[in-house]
Amino acid sequence: MNAVSDQPGMASTQSRLLAERLRQSVLDGGFAPGTRLNEVHLARSLSVSRTPLRAALQTLAGEGLLHHTPNRGFTVPALSLGTIIDAYEMRALAEGLAARFAAERGITDALRLQLEASLAEGERSLASDAADGERRRLYAEANEAFHGAIQEAAKSDLVKDVLRICQRVPQTSAHNIVAFELADMRERHAAHQRIYEAIICREPREAEQQMRQHVLSVKMSMARWYTSHLSSASSSTSRQPREPETSGLPQNKRTRRGR
Amino acid sequence: MNAVSDQPGMASTQSRLLAERLRQSVLDGGFAPGTRLNEVHLARSLSVSRTPLRAALQTLAGEGLLHHTPNRGFTVPALSLGTIIDAYEMRALAEGLAARFAAERGITDALRLQLEASLAEGERSLASDAADGERRRLYAEANEAFHGAIQEAAKSDLVKDVLRICQRVPQTSAHNIVAFELADMRERHAAHQRIYEAIICREPREAEQQMRQHVLSVKMSMARWYTSHLSSASSSTSRQPREPETSGLPQNKRTRRGR
């Protein structure tokens, strides 16, 4: 009955794969904020049964990426600008701590190489005369690699979890916006280099301080961009009574005859 | 078939109640670290079917309170002292942020009263000549009320979630140990008062700084206590291959006949 058996690459279980896919979808803004996820339709559209789907949804709800209401199911929360700014504030502290740990504990050669590679990649993306969108994509990639490497170097599951929570902001997620103007990107790149040096030199306080400033400056750029571009749209006060607006697939026909 | 129907107080669903109970159990150390949770046995002992139990477990796993391995089920992670210390480090930052937010945003009268009540309660517990254990219990209660009120005052779901993660440390959980010696408790109480004043006076930086110091000092006490009292026991390096040691109820007979 199962189509894919004895496949070597198939390490994980269905629920986990689903959780991964859905997490990605939610973070990428695949579902409109406030959307109500219909289990039956979602299951059909993903070609799975409800059981593993629910498993995935429960997990995501535990992670705080979805909200659950007892007899109404799962919804993707709508975040206000204030919430997003708070998240950056928290993230500045958490990433700062990660940088501090990395500096305190020292990093493996592999991670040092990854850091250097991401810096080089960022440099290249800034130097290239590629189209603006393409440059941005490249830089976003380098940026993610840089921060990822530091989080790894921190060697703390807890810090990683906290950062996951801080970045559970749909739409605004790191790799979507990241760098807003070329000048901003240059500034960020310089900050990355300072952070790298502080870590290599094993200077915890300096690394933490630099990282905090860096993230807070990203916060500023984001807020500026957000207010000037979106302003009105999707600025709801988190979990206010919003209209259902279900999703997961069509909810079309509703044919009935009188009693 | 369901025994409890049309009951007025029954607001929530079975899975949620279970999640709550289990969360409490895990935090209170109801399951030994490293224990493997057997779904069938646990379900029987809790008088529920596997479905809602699994739902609860998935949620807790999402929260990071349990660990899940594909075909082996859920386990309660064993934490090393290092991990616990890291948690305090993160918690210092998060609670500091909460205090800052509270000072920035101002607190409602209700919360101000709760803060004052908890301070008074702490004072009383320190002044009383009750038995040491009893005093400790009282102080722990006041302590929890104090920190809880500030977390509320921060008005940030994200900060609350982060703090939940930082306190997801079984056994060592806040209300279990908290204050170690009378002198420590006095020092803590004084810190609480300073924090309270900073918040009332709307001085964000001061509030944040005081709170950070406060939590870090708790960290020190905890580490001192931990090393002198437990030292060897339950100091494993997080997620190392530990022997199964299942739980949930007995696994007794194993009768079989040869092929």
Add this chain to the structure above:
DNA sequence: CAATGAGTAAGTGTATTCACTTTAATGAAG
């Protein structure tokens, strides 16, 4: 015509069953 209430479809919560994986006891072979 608006308000209200019954009845029904859609949707979520839970139970049960089946399939697949892991685990460990047993016994044969070296």
Add this chain to the structure above:
DNA sequence: CTTCATTAAAGTGAATACACTTACTCATTG
């Protein structure tokens, strides 16, 4: 006595079936 293969029991993952709740349509009534 140790090692390894065999094999069934126990356990988890997934699917299906059923129960209960919510929400909507429509008809009735004042």
